[in-house]
Amino acid sequence: MQWNKQDLGQYLTAEEYIDTLLIPLVPISLATGEDMVKGAGQMETTNIFVKEMEKQYKGRIFLLPIYSYLSSPDLEAEAVRLNKWVENACQRPFRHVFFFTFDHQWKKQERLLSGNLLWLPSIKADDIQSKETKAVVNDQVSQLTELIKSYW
Amino acid sequence: MSEKRQQVSRRQFLNYTLTGVGGFMAAGMLAPMVRFAIDPALQASTAGEFKAVEEVDNITEEPTRIDWEIEQVDAWYESTVTKTAWVYKDENGDIVALSPICKHLGCMVTWAGSDEYPDQFYCPCHDGRYYKDGENVPNTPPAEGLDFYEYKIEDGTLLLGPTKPRGEA
Numbered sequence: 015m016q017w018n019k020q021d022l023g024q025y026l027t028a029e030e031y032i033d034t035l036l037i038p039l040v041p042i043s044l045a046t047g048e049d050m051v052k053g054a055g056q057m058e059t060t061n062i063f064v065k066e067m068e069k070q071y072k073g074r075i076f077l078l079p080i081y082s083y084l085s086s087p088d089l090e091a092e093a094v095r096l097n098k099w100v101e102n103a104c105q106r107p108f109r110h111v112f113f114f115t116f117d118h119q120w121k122k123q124e125r126l127l128s129g130n131l132l133w134l135p136s137i138k139a140d141d142i143q144s145k146e147t148k149a150v151v152n153d154q155v156s157q158l159t160e161l162i163k164s165y166w
Numbered sequence: 167m168s169e170k171r172q173q174v175s176r177r178q179f180l181n182y183t184l185t186g187v188g189g190f191m192a193a194g195m196l197a198p199m200v201r202f203a204i205d206p207a208l209q210a211s212t213a214g215e216f217k218a219v220e221e222v223d224n225i226t227e228e229p230t231r232i233d234w235e236i237e238q239v240d241a242w243y244e245s246t247v248t249k250t251a252w253v254y255k256d257e258n259g260d261i262v263a264l265s266p267i268c269k270h271l272g273c274m275v276t277w278a279g280s281d282e283y284p285d286q287f288y289c290p291c292h293d294g295r296y297y298k299d300g301e302n303v304p305n306t307p308p309a310e311g312l313d314f315y316e317y318k319i320e321d322g323t324l325l326l327g328p329t330k331p332r333g334e335a
Contacts, residue, residue, distance in 0.1 A: 028271055031292055031307075073271025074291035143246075163290055 015076045016068060025076065034075045034162065035108040037099065037129070038064045039115035041085035049085065056116050057082075059137055059151075064114055066155040071162070076108070089119050093126040100128050110165050114158075130165070132158060216318055216325040220253065223322065225261065229254040229277040229287075229298065234326070251315050251326055252277055252287065256299070263315035264300045265329045270307040287312065300332075 015021040015032055025032060038060050043049040060080060068077040081099070083092050100111050111129030113120070116136035124131045134154065141147060219234045229252040238247045252264045266274045268289040275296065279288030286303065287296035295303040300312035316327040
């Protein structure tokens with residue numbers, strides 16, 4: 015289920031079935047041009063990944079909009095805020111919480127998060143639409159969904 | 167026989183020429199008008215578009231996943247959407263093309279997706295199952311069978327179009 019009116023309509027009639035929350039995390043920094051390009055690229059690829067994952071398991075995964083934050087080597091404060099999000103979301107019958115990110119800084123803070131972190135090294139693809147990239151992404155997505163399935 | 171071949175008179179020549187040129191101009195004016203009049207009928211509807219996906223000879227009795235892409239236009243933007251179908255030939259040799267979207271909550275089902283049910287479609291989200299013909303297995307979450315894709319066969323190639331629910335099949 016995605017964060018839009020149409021999906022929510024369906025979600026609210028069947029929320030006991032959708033027990034998995036997926037929160038994508040994307041850092042943003044406008045400090046240098048390079049950072050900006052990198053951040054925008056991550057935003058695009060993250061979107062593709064999480065939407066594909068949601069598409070596979072639409073009836074069980076609830077995808078929140080991307081959580082973006084100021085890029086930082088110290089994400090402790092963000093972890094606290096994210097946990098509040100999770101706390102709020104878990105008033106709904108969610109039993110599994112997953113975070114999806116390409117930002118390796120989260121790997122260090124993993125234990126602070128009240129959920130499972132899915133961290134992938136970012137993909138540097140000049141053309142995300144190319145056939146080769148798509149094959150790689152599809153394979154990664156199917157491995158990720160297998161992983162999520164193993165938690166159910 | 168020996169009569170001299172009739173020459174084209176000035177009058178006839180002018181007649182032919184004017185009729186020809188006039189007819190041409192009339193056609194030039196009318197053609198766009200006709201085109202406008204029947205235009206809605208010629209408009210290809212994007213929703214009902216058929217796309218060639220596979221050679222019919224390559225399709226077996228085992229349901230196989232086929233992916234293809236369509237351009238989808240909605241009010242705000244145009245995007246490329248990947249469509250998926252499970253395609254096989256039934257015992258009569260007829261093509262069956264099923265939508266992979268689970269009728270319960272919209273997950274993607276897979277053929278033989280569960281080791282316990284190797285001859286059924288399986289939805290991993292809530293253990294929904296469908297028989298090979300797409301009918302839902304009773305006492306699993308889905309309340310109806312998988313949608314069909316409309317299909318056409320042209321020159322030995324399978325074309326898939328929009329889906330339609332079972333009730334209308």
